[in-house]
Amino acid sequence: xxxxxxxxxxxxxxxxGESRRMKKSKAFLPAPDRPLIERILTQVEGRFDEILISVSxxxxxxxxxxxxxxxxxxxxxxxxGVRCGVRAARHNAVAVIACDIPDIDIRFLAxxxxxxxxxxxxxxxxxxxxxxxxxxxxxxxxLPAVERLVATGNNSLIPLFSQCGxxxxxxxxxxxxxxxxxxxDYARFLRALKARGGAAKSGSNPQWFAKFRPGCKGRKxxxxxxxxxxxxxxxxxxxxx
Numbered sequence: 452x453x454x455x456x457x458x459x460x461x462x463x464x465x466x467x468g469e470s471r472r473m474k475k476s477k478a479f480l481p482a483p484d485r486p487l488i489e490r491i492l493t494q495v496e497g498r499f500d501e502i503l504i505s506v507s508x509x510x511x512x513x514x515x516x517x518x519x520x521x522x523x524x525x526x527x528x529x530x531x532g533v534r535c536g537v538r539a540a541r542h543n544a545v546a547v548i549a550c551d552i553p554d555i556d557i558r559f560l561a562x563x564x565x566x567x568x569x570x571x572x573x574x575x576x577x578x579x580x581x582x583x584x585x586x587x588x589x590x591x592x593x594l595p596a597v598e599r600l601v602a603t604g605n606n607s608l609i610p611l612f613s614q615c616g617x618x619x620x621x622x623x624x625x626x627x628x629x630x631x632x633x634x635x636d637y638a639r640f641l642r643a644l645k646a647r648g649g650a651a652k653s654g655s656n657p658q659w660f661a662k663f664r665p666g667c668k669g670r671k672x673x674x675x676x677x678x679x680x681x682x683x684x685x686x687x688x689x690x691x692x
Contacts, residue, residue, distance in 0.1 A: 452498060455544035455564050455588070459500035463536030464491060465529055465585060466550040467507040467522055477551045478512055480637060483644065487553055487631075488515070494555045495548075501541050505532035528606045529585055534597045537589050549585040551631040553640055563588055563620055571615035575622040582619075584608040586628060592616075 453460045466478040466488060478488040485493075492502070504517050508525045520539045522531045529549070537545045544567055546560065559575075567573035567588040574587040596614045600607070611617075622628065631637045 452500060453546070453561065453564050456568050458544065459542050460564055460588075461501040461503065461540035461542040461545045462495060462499040463503045463505050463520070463532070463540065463545055463547050464488065464550050465505045465532045465536070465547060466512060467505050467510070467532050476512075477631060480631070482553055483641060488512070488550050490553055491548065491550060491555060492517075494557065495560075498557070498560075499546070503536055503539060505536045524601065527601065530597065530601060530606050530608050533589060533608060534594070534601060537591060537597070538594060540591070543591050544588060545590070546588050547585060549630055552586060552628065553631065556625065556628070559620075559622065559625075566618045566620045570618045572612060572617040573620055574612060574617060575628070576619040577622055577624050579624075582609060582612065583622070583628065584612075585630070 478486060480487045482490040488504070495502070502517050504512060504515060504519045506512055506519050506521055508522045511519045511521070518539075520532075520535050523535055524531055533547055536547065544564065546564060548555065563573050563575065563586075567590065571590045571592045572587060575583040577583070593611060593615050596611055597608075600610060612619075629636070629640070631640055
């Protein structure tokens with residue numbers, strides 16, 4: 452199980468995007484034998500002491516046993532999911548992963564969590580200088596800065612990295628760190644999965660999808676409970692829907 456500064460780590464999976472380009476919930480895309488969010492949960496199983504699901508206000512996801520944290524302010528994008536998720540988390544260090552990253556490199560995730568020790572944030576940065584703010588580790592100490600950004604109408608997480616103690620972790624554009632924003636992205640993912648043999652043991656598994664029928668509800672907490680070195684500014688790799 453992951454630890455940071457000698458203590459357990461929470462995980463927040465961001466699943467509250469509007470999916471404007473995908474035009475359907477990314478969390479429930481077949482991947483291919485189970486919903487995408489279940490694929491992610493399976494990969495991180497046993498790694499975190501606590502897992503929370505960040506969702507849009509009034510849009511809890513059915514069939515998930517994890518606590519779901521609703522956005523307090525709708526329409527603000529990932530920064531609101533990070534704000535409410537980190538605030539609701541039980542532990543000081545919180546890993547944040549977008550639900551549209553279908554393949555998780557556990558070794559890199561462990562490296563990222565180690566990098567967050569004695570820092571407020573650990574965030575990957577590509578060779579092109581792009582941040583990956585939706586696959587990062589945030590401490591509760593970032594909350595005042597996040598609150599200020601939200602209060603001033605700023606929906607970007609990028610300014611946070613120059614306002615808090617941030618450690619960047621270099622990453623060389625790995626194929627696994629790709630998000631699924633469009634139907635074309637999703638089709639490429641399925642083709643790549645089939646090419647490496649991932650679809651051979653899949654097909655359609657109705658047992659997984661039966662859990663997500665209408666009427667099944669997850670546990671939720673609206674907006675979460677009350678809260679418990681500068682770096683050069685770079686452009687974001689993505690803060691999409």
